[in-house]
Amino acid sequence: MSVRPPPLPVLRERAPAKVNLTLRVLGRRADGYHDLSSLLAFAGAGDRLALLPGAELALALEGPGAPALAGEGDNLVLRAARALAARVPGLVLGRFTLAKRLPVAAGLGGGSADAAAALRLLARANALALDDNRLFEAALETGSDVPACLQSRSCLMGGRGEALTPLALPRFGAVLVNPRVAVATADVFRALALVPGTCCGEAAPAPEAASRSGLVAWLRTEPNDLEPPARALAPVLGAVEAALQATAGARLVRMSGSGATMFALYDDCRAAAAAARIVAAAHPEWWVKSTVLG
Ligand SMILES: C[C@](O)(CO)[C@H](O)COP(=O)(O)OP(=O)(O)OC[C@H]1O[C@@H](n2ccc(N)nc2=O)[C@H](O)[C@@H]1O
Numbered sequence: 001m002s003v004r005p006p007p008l009p010v011l012r013e014r015a016p017a018k019v020n021l022t023l024r025v026l027g028r029r030a031d032g033y034h035d036l037s038s039l040l041a042f043a044g045a046g047d048r049l050a051l052l053p054g055a056e057l058a059l060a061l062e063g064p065g066a067p068a069l070a071g072e073g074d075n076l077v078l079r080a081a082r083a084l085a086a087r088v089p090g091l092v093l094g095r096f097t098l099a100k101r102l103p104v105a106a107g108l109g110g111g112s113a114d115a116a117a118a119l120r121l122l123a124r125a126n127a128l129a130l131d132d133n134r135l136f137e138a139a140l141e142t143g144s145d146v147p148a149c150l151q152s153r154s155c156l157m158g159g160r161g162e163a164l165t166p167l168a169l170p171r172f173g174a175v176l177v178n179p180r181v182a183v184a185t186a187d188v189f190r191a192l193a194l195v196p197g198t199c200c201g202e203a204a205p206a207p208e209a210a211s212r213s214g215l216v217a218w219l220r221t222e223p224n225d226l227e228p229p230a231r232a233l234a235p236v237l238g239a240v241e242a243a244l245q246a247t248a249g250a251r252l253v254r255m256s257g258s259g260a261t262m263f264a265l266y267d268d269c270r271a272a273a274a275a276a277r278i279v280a281a282a283h284p285e286w287w288v289k290s291t292v293l294g
């Protein structure tokens with residue numbers, strides 16, 4: 001009598017949303033990408049990715065964000081898996097299931113977080129170390145935000161996303177608000193109209209990040225340079241900012257990445273949850289999420 005092998009265990013990873021607390025555009029490189037200096041934090045909120053290891057590569061979508069991606073050609077999960085398979089002979093792949101909760105094209109790096117989670121799952125399925133350079137290379141080939149999402153730890157990000165310096169941050173309560181307007185990252189960078197090979201700034205020294213107040217004071221001096229062009233593309237951002245500014249205890253209100261999600265920081269999660277309830281009640285048409293950030 002033949003005995004069936006036990007089914008392979010399903011591996012699971014969280015794909016946390018990325019928030020750019022600051023974002024300076026330092027210039028445009030000859031290859032067309034922009035050199036950045038950005039302080040990144042990661043949220044408790046995010047997508048979920050599972051992998052049933054196997055020989056064939058496949059992806060199933062579920063969750064509230066699945067319809068927005070259903071018509072998409074190549075999901076970033078599959079692109080990341082292929083980029084790693086091209087570097088690791090005999091890589092075990094498998095069937096991914098993505099629970100898509102984050103809004104798409106929102107400045108929260110949702111696709112990048114999913115791609116990074118796929119790389120972490122494949123690393124586990126293939127006993128690769130997380131600091132294996134092939135993971136980093138596959139991440140950068142997949143997208144500029146993917147290397148940072150591989151670690152999903154707060155950091156200073158430089159270059160186009162490849163220079164990462166870990167930086168521990170105090171924890172904040174946060175509210176993320178997306179007005180359900182998709183903004184394409186390339187359109188926002190293009191609107192800056194920088195000629196390749198131009199330099200327009202220098203990175204600020206690393207912040208004093210030991211206390212919430214010290215960090216907030218520094219954040220107020222360091223903006224998101226993509227906010228003006230994103231506001232021109234999505235004027236509703238003015239209403240989102242006003243709604244968040246009006247909530248009790250908001251320490252800072254700003255846009256993340258290339259938008260159109262705005263975030264507000266609070267001293268604790270209780271204040272953030274109360275603020276989220278008020279904004280969601282006034283604007284049921286927006287995506288509103290209270291979370292922890294740090
Ligand atoms: C705006 C940020 O989210 C900040 O963290 C990232 O820089 C964008 O990261 P991403 O979405 O992973 O971006 P990619 O998929 O690599 O690039 C999308 C497009 O954005 C533009 N892009 C992106 C990153 C960068 N440093 N300079 C750019 O000019 C390029 O036109 C590129 O074609």
Ligand SMILES: Nc1ncnc2c1ncn2[C@@H]1O[C@H](COP(=O)(O)OP(=O)(O)OP(=O)(O)O)[C@@H](O)[C@H]1O
Pocket residue numbers: 069072074075076077103104105106107108109110111112114115145183185257258259
């Ligand atoms: N798993 C995925 N999740 C989200 N978008 C995906 C995914 N796979 C492919 N995409 C495509 O990637 C594009 C960028 O999506 P994403 O949600 O990562 O944008 P973003 O939050 O603005 O990213 P960033 O902040 O890194 O610029 C979308 O327009 C979508 O077409």
